Amino acid sequence: MKHIRNFCIIAHIDHGKSTLADRLLEFTKTVTNRQMQAQLLDDMDLERERGITIKSHAIQMDYLYKGEKYTLNLIDTPGHVDFSYEVSRSIAACEGALLLVDASQGVEAQTISNLYLAMNQGLVIIPVLNKIDLPGAMPEEVKDEMEDLxxxxxxxxxxxxxxxxxxxxxxxAAIIERVPAPKGNPDIELQALIFDSVFNSYRGIEVIFRVQNGSIRKGDKVKFVATGKEYNADEIGTLRLEKEPKDVIECGDVGYLISGIKVAREVKVGDTITHVDKPSKEPIKGFEEVKPMVFAGLYPVETSEFEEMREAMEKLQLNDAALVWEPETSAALGFGFRCGFLGMLHMEIVQERLEREFDMTVITTVPSVKFNVVTTKGNMLEVSAPSEMPEPNYIEWIEEPFIKAQIITKSEYIGPILKLCMDKRGLLKNQNYLTAERVELVFEMPLAEVVFDFFDKLKTISRGYASLDYELLDYRESDMIKLDVMLNGDGIDALSAIVHRTKAYEWGKKLCEKLRELIPRQMFEIAIQAAIGQKIIARETVKAMRKDVLAKCYGGDISRKRKLLEKQKKGKKRMRQVGSVEIPQEAFMAVLKIN
Incomplete structure (x- = not known):
């Protein structure tokens, strides 16, 4: 055990984590020159295209130091805040972290939040000043920042x-000398923490774990504590560039387990693996539950693909433990899922991955939250989609969930952040200075205002510095109403929304304008209306395309032209009666782009 070192690389977006990981792999000769390519560990097409890391990647290296051979387990983590759950899980499997700071950009927001994640787990931090060869590098100034931090x-x-x-x-050398060897007792019952899993269509689910106590041998009967399921360890091994089967994985090491698990629900990230005959008394304390920031509906384009989509979601959840979902239905779109994401980028990536990896074309609806509706008969209903909302004359009052939001930011951004929170109906409860530069603001605000684009706006205003943490407080009575959207008099429930009365008119007007741009013109006129109950509050019209029937008619009396126009008018009338409107996918997302 004393020759094992487990560490991860953490940093802000684009501070050079994956590139440093490449160099470490080259230097320890883990990969040959022929296998080498830039950002070697980012193996998803999406990661390569966008130049970001989405998944954490674990890999093992060997290194000779002062005549002794050491095993180094490296985990390369994402930098974007939407994938911070990946980072927190990687940290749980390590004893040390390399904290990278770009010499030209200095300490940034995610540097700080990832550092706190690592410190809370008691990791040893090795500060690294990266990119010192850039012409814009300011090594001395950035070192000052790192010393302060x-x-x-x-x-x-x-x-x-x-x-x-x-x-x-x-x-x-610093990793070997400063990072402690894993603590753990090799002689007691097996305890291993699952920190990742991958779906392999030939061999079932591959579980990636870290042994805390005891050891695991090939062929052992093991049990997953949270689900209570038992399996045979058909193959275990360590993660090199390719998987390397082994007979035993010792205490403190990181490895993978294949036992032909077919059902995705049976593997929970954060679960503990133990032996069937000598089970461990208690599970390892896993990670905290993930907190979704944005909720939206995902629907298959063809309703018949619902079951396939459920399977795709389960397989995707193995690889992305931050995704939370439950089934729901909609009158316009049929069966689908209500999903929770960590942010807008996360939502975009999930949608892309469903399309690329599982060939599922999906429609995304408006994000929202759960409301409590008290009817005139005194019953309480839980409403999570506008289509479930009763008619206004049956509603006594509506309660919406309030949260306590804690925002940590640099002091120079306080003004714009206060304005943003006030616009979102937030109440400032507390403001305190942690240091001369950093301020903590505590707000009470409606969750419905936060799930849209609040987080993205907060990041934009504060240039990525502000961090948001929230917890649910309670439900409070609010003046909420259901805003319906109608196309040619037919309600479209996928475009409806539950909004505060003060914002309804502005919301309806903007939504109608947005839809007018997005809905393609037909041969008949399309009326787009926003309504509260029976009252229409906004209207836009998509004008009809019309054929030029007067083209062949030149000269002569006006009555000839009028005859042709009357004939066209009759045909148009007939079309309007049966005309149904095709709505493009962008229109369902129009609500997100209102502002």
Missing amino acids: LGCDRDDIIPASGKAGIGIEEIL
Whole structure:
């Protein structure tokens, strides 16, 4: 055990995590020159196209240091805030973290929040100043920032460059000397923490785990504590670039397990693996539950594909534990799922992955939350979609969920953030300065205002610095109404929304304008209306395309032209009666782009 080191690389977006991981793999000769490519660990097409890391990737390296051979388990993590759950799970499987800071950009928002995640788990932090070979690098100023943030000695900061391969030896030496060997007792019952899983269509589900106590051998009968299911460990091994089967995985090491698990629901990330004959008394404390920030409906384009989509969602959830979902129905779109995401980027990525990896074309609806509706008969209903809302004359009052939102930001952004929160009907409860630069703001605000684009706006206003944490407080009575959208008099429930009365008129007007741009013109006129109950509050018209029937008619009396126009008018009338409107996918997302 004393020759094992488990560490992860954490940093803000684009500070060079994946590039540094490449250099470490090259330097320890884990990969040959032929296998090498830039951002080697980002194996998803989406990651390569966008140049971001979406999934954490674990890989094992061997390194000779002072004549002794060490096993290093490296986990490369994403930097974007929408994938911070991946980071928190990687941290749970490590004893140390390399904290990278870009020498030209300095300490940024995710640097701080990822650092706190690591410190709360008691990890040893090794500060690395990356990209020192850039012409715009400011190594001395950034070192000052890092000293303030970490309270470390200036000499502890390792100058490096992932691109040019500077400082790689020093980093490896620091990992071996500063990061403690895993603690754990190899002689007691097996306890292993599942921190990731992948679906393999040939071999079932591959579980990736870290052994905390005891050891696991090939062929052992193991049990997953949370689900209570038992399996045979058909194959275990370590994660190199390819999987490497082994006979035993010792205490403190990271490995994978294949036992032909077919059902995705049986594997929970954060669960504990133990032996069937000598089970461990208690599970390992896993990670905290994930908090979705945005809820939206995902529907298959063909209703008959509902079951396939359910399977696709289960397989995707294995690989992305931050995705939360439950089935729901809609009158306009049929059967689908209500999903919780960590942010707008997360929602976009999930939609893309469903289309690419599982060939599912999906329609996404308006994000929303759950409301409590008290009817005139005194019954209480839970309403999570506008289509479930009763008629206004049957409603006594409506309660909406309120949250306590804690925002940590730099002091220079307080003004715009206060304005944003007030616009979202927030009440400022507390404001306190953590340091001269950093402020904590505590608001009470409706969850419905937060799920839309609040988080994205907060990030934009504060240039990525503000961090948001929230907890549910209670339900409070609010003046909420259901805003219906009608096309040629037919209600479209997928476009309806539950909004506050003060915002209804503006919302309806903007939504109608947006839809007018997005809905293609037909041969008949389309009326787009927003209504509260029976009262129409806004209207836009998509004008009809018309054939030029007067083209062949030149000269002569006006009555000839009028005859042709009358004939066209009759035909149009007939069309309007049976005309149904095709709505493009963008129209369902129009609500998100209102502002």
